[in-house]
Amino acid sequence: MKILLDTNIIIHREAANVVDEDIGILFRWLDNLHYTKCIHSVTAEEFEKHEDPKVRKSFRVKLASYNILKTKAQMADAVRQISERLDKNDNDINDTLIINELYSGRVDALITEDKKLLDKASLLSISDRVYTIDAFLEKVTAENPGLADYKVLSVQKEYFGNLDLADEFFASFKEDYPGYEKWFNRKADEIVYVCLSEGKPIALLYLKPEGENEDYSDIDPPLPKRKRLKIGTFKVALNGFRLGERFLKIVFDNALRFKVAEIYVTIFHKRIEQQRLINLLEEYGFNFHGLKRDPRGNELVYTRSFARVADRLSPKMTYPFFSTEGRIFIVSIRPEYHTELFPDFILRTESPMDFVENEPHRNAISKVYISRSIERNIKSGDVIVFYRTGGYYKSVVTTFGVAENVIDNIPTEQDFIRLCRKRSVFTDEELSKQWNLYTTIRPFIVNFLYVYSFPKRINLQRLIEIGVIPSVNDAPRGFTQISVKNLRDILRECQVDESIVVD
Numbered sequence: 477m478k479i480l481l482d483t484n485i486i487i488h489r490e491a492a493n494v495v496d497e498d499i500g501i502l503f504r505w506l507d508n509l510h511y512t513k514c515i516h517s518v519t520a521e522e523f524e525k526h527e528d529p530k531v532r533k534s535f536r537v538k539l540a541s542y543n544i545l546k547t548k549a550q551m552a553d554a555v556r557q558i559s560e561r562l563d564k565n566d567n568d569i570n571d572t573l574i575i576n577e578l579y580s581g582r583v584d585a586l587i588t589e590d591k592k593l594l595d596k597a598s599l600l601s602i603s604d605r606v607y608t609i610d611a612f613l614e615k616v617t618a619e620n621p622g623l624a625d626y627k628v629l630s631v632q633k634e635y636f637g638n639l640d641l642a643d644e645f646f647a648s649f650k651e652d653y654p655g656y657e658k659w660f661n662r663k664a665d666e667i668v669y670v671c672l673s674e675g676k677p678i679a680l681l682y683l684k685p686e687g688e689n690e691d692y693s694d695i696d697p698p699l700p701k702r703k704r705l706k707i708g709t710f711k712v713a714l715n716g717f718r719l720g721e722r723f724l725k726i727v728f729d730n731a732l733r734f735k736v737a738e739i740y741v742t743i744f745h746k747r748i749e750q751q752r753l754i755n756l757l758e759e760y761g762f763n764f765h766g767l768k769r770d771p772r773g774n775e776l777v778y779t780r781s782f783a784r785v786a787d788r789l790s791p792k793m794t795y796p797f798f799s800t801e802g803r804i805f806i807v808s809i810r811p812e813y814h815t816e817l818f819p820d821f822i823l824r825t826e827s828p829m830d831f832v833e834n835e836p837h838r839n840a841i842s843k844v845y846i847s848r849s850i851e852r853n854i855k856s857g858d859v860i861v862f863y864r865t866g867g868y869y870k871s872v873v874t875t876f877g878v879a880e881n882v883i884d885n886i887p888t889e890q891d892f893i894r895l896c897r898k899r900s901v902f903t904d905e906e907l908s909k910q911w912n913l914y915t916t917i918r919p920f921i922v923n924f925l926y927v928y929s930f931p932k933r934i935n936l937q938r939l940i941e942i943g944v945i946p947s948v949n950d951a952p953r954g955f956t957q958i959s960v961k962n963l964r965d966i967l968r969e970c971q972v973d974e975s976i977v978v979d
Contacts, residue, residue, distance in 0.1 A: 478512045480577055481542070482588035483519040483570070485609070488748040490538045499748060501713075502587070502609050505616050514543045514583055518570045548573060549580035558599055568592065578605060587612050589751050591758075604894060610752060614718065615897070619904070631671050631679075631722060637664030645677045645713065652744055652773075668709070669726055671719055679719040681726060682709035685734045695777055696766050699740065705731045705782075707741035710753060720756045721841045725926075728796050731782050732973060738782055742768045742775040754778070760841075761793040786978045788857025791878045795841070796927045797978050798878045804859040804963045805955045806873070806944070807845070811866055842880065844899040845922040846910055849954025852920055854879050860924055861966060863952050871951065872933040873966055877924040884920040895921055930970035942969065 489499050506513055523535040551559075551572075559572040571593050578586045579600055586606045588594065597606035607615065641660055649656045663682070671679035684706040692699040707727060712720045731739050741757065744750055754776070761780050768775040786799035845860075854860075858879040864872050886892045889911045896907050910919055939945045944962045945952070967974055 477509075477585070478514050478543075478583040479506060480514045480516065480545075480574065480583040480586045481519075482574060482586065482590055482593060483515075483522055484589050484748070484751075485587055486515060486519055486539075486542075490535065499609070502613065505613065509616060509620070512543050513541075514545055515539065516545055516570075516574045516577060517548065518573050520544055522570070545577060545582070549577050549582050551576055552579050554600055555579050558596055562592075562596070571596065575600070575602075575606075578602060585612075589748055589755065591755060608752065608755070609748070610718070610720070619897075631669060631719075631726070633667050634670045635664065636660060636666055636668050636682075639668070639670065639677060639680075643676055645680070645711070648711070648747060648749070649709070652746065669723065671722075678713040679723060680709055680711050681707070681723045683727065683730050684708045685730075685736065694770070695742075695768050699738075699765070699777075699779070702737045703735070705734055705736045705739045707739065710741065710743075711749065712753070713749075718840045720753065724756065724760060725841050732796070732976065735975075736782055738779055740765070740777060740779045742777050744773065744775050759792060760795060784975065784978045786857070788855075791857055791880060791925055792842075795878075795925055797976050798859060798927065799857060799978050800859065800960045800963060801979065802855055802858040804861070804958050804960065805851070805854065806861045806863050806952045806958050806962075807847070807849070807955050808863045808865050808952045809845075811864055840899050841926055842899060843877070843924055843926050844896050845924060846896060846900065846902070846907075846919050847922060847954060848914065848917050848919050851955040851957070852882065852884055854882050854922055854955060856881055859963060860922070860955075861958070861963065865951075868936050868948060871936040873930065873939065873970065874933055875926065875929045877926045880923040880925060882920060882922050886918065886920070892919070892921075899923075928972060928976065930972060932969070932971045934966070934969045938969065939966075942966075 485499070485502075489503065503513075520539055523539065524532055526532050526535070555572060555576045559569065563569050563572055571590060574588075575586065575593055575596050577583050578597075579602055584605070586593070586597070587609060588606065589608055594603070594606060594608070597603045641657060646656075646660075653659070666682070669681040669683075670677050686704045686706055688701045688703055690704070705727070710723065712723065727739060739762075741762070743753065745754065757778055757780070762778040763780070765777040765779045768777050784797055785794050786797045787794045788799055788802060791798065856879055860877050860879060861873055862875045862877070864874050866872070883895060886895065889908060892911050893904055893907045896902065897904065900907065902910060913919075934942075936945065936948070936951060940947060942965045944958060944966060950956075964974075966972075967977070
């Protein structure tokens with residue numbers, strides 16, 4: 477398999493002052509799977525433009541370990557049209573030349589952290605062959621679980637003081653923030669969210685609620701007076717398990733808890749890990765605000781409104797808030813798949829150790845539900861209440877989410893498996909069985925955002941008593957529409973914080 481690596485990947489891999497070795501994980505996977513690492517000739521040409529001849533010579537030696545494409549594919553008409561519409565400078569044109577190789581079929585996949593390239597791939601309908609580093613690691617981890625580095629992952633609260641500051645994980649912080657050790661030690665008795673693998677941190681999140689009188693004079697333009705949640709530290713090592721989304725869910729949960737009006741983060745843009753984080757934040761509605769001025773170097777400031785509004789067409793932008801203007805469905809999910817998909821909701825009869833976060837679908841906010849329901853007309857922004865089956869007393873409503881989109885009329889089994897793999901509870905073998913279970917009624921896919929696990933659960937008996945389900949014979953089997961009143965009754969009975977409902 478020939479994998480084309482974008483210029484930004486090579487720069488981060490071969491830079492002389494690499495501090496964070498995360499990107500080495502990507503290259504170990506490429507080597508272990510015996511994939512051919514390719515670069516475009518324009519990437520080599522970029523390095524030849526460096527003003528320092530020693531640097532140019534160094535890169536020539538390093539690039540010898542890659543397969544440089546010896547010819548350039550003829551520009552496809554579809555690619556040319558996008559280029560004429562979008563390309564503004566030489567970098568844009570080089571991006572087009574790179575993606576044209578993939579579109580023309582000369583390579584099998586492209587790995588990039590460039591948002592413009594990802595957007596072009598979407599316009600060319602080849603997004604399934606273009607990966608960010610995280611997405612590629614998710615793919616190969618799911619396909620080759622025996623080769624995965626991380627066997628046991630779990631998110632837990634810990635005191636700063638119990639973490640080992642000498643661990644390599646903290647090296648980038650020390651380089652970016654002189655005096656980080658003193659700051660770290662001052663925070664010794666404060667709580668941080670951490671994910672450990674074999675006792676070593678691979679993800680860390682520190683949150684700080686701030687009042688309306690916080691001093692923002694070092695931010696240009698200054699932030700107006702407002703109650704905020706600051707993401708003080710947020711780092712996720714490359715691992716393929718969607719821990720970035722898992723930690724972002726914790727951010728939003730805390731923003732609800734502290735009833736803030738806005739979330740913000742200050743972040744450098746020096747490393748590929750920081751670019752990955754910025755891309756994730758932008759995906760969930762964070763916007764560039766300005767700069768935090770500092771003699772050591774200016775940080776970018778990103779903010780995210782936490783006002784009670786809901787964008788039905790782009791629900792990630794206003795997550796976790798939702799509207800009841802669309803339709804509301806209750807849908808069943810079997811017990812053996814339920815906690816796999818929603819690890820936050822564990823019944824008393826289940827062991828938390830059976831559901832540590834070592835699968836991408838467990839950590840994701842954006843998840844997949846597979847159905848053969850007669851009702852298939854689910855739209856973006858529709859509300860989905862999940863009903864864990866188990867009989868009159870043991871069936872319970874547990875969780876709800878918001879639909880992003882539905883994928884129906886899937887042409888092949890291979891397409892079905894590819895679309896489901898990363899965010900489904902099923903293995904490839906199980907997905908194949910799902911596809912072939914009834915050849916006359918193929919399954920469809922609902923992509924949805926996991927919003928909330930109910931603090932209290934109510935069973936089928938109670939759902940009948942409050943009028944959500946007419947009788948035992950009407951227990952949900954596919955997507956069953958319910959009323960706004962039914963939803964309100966469920967939220968009230970399950971003691972849900974109804975501030976996430978905007979109407």
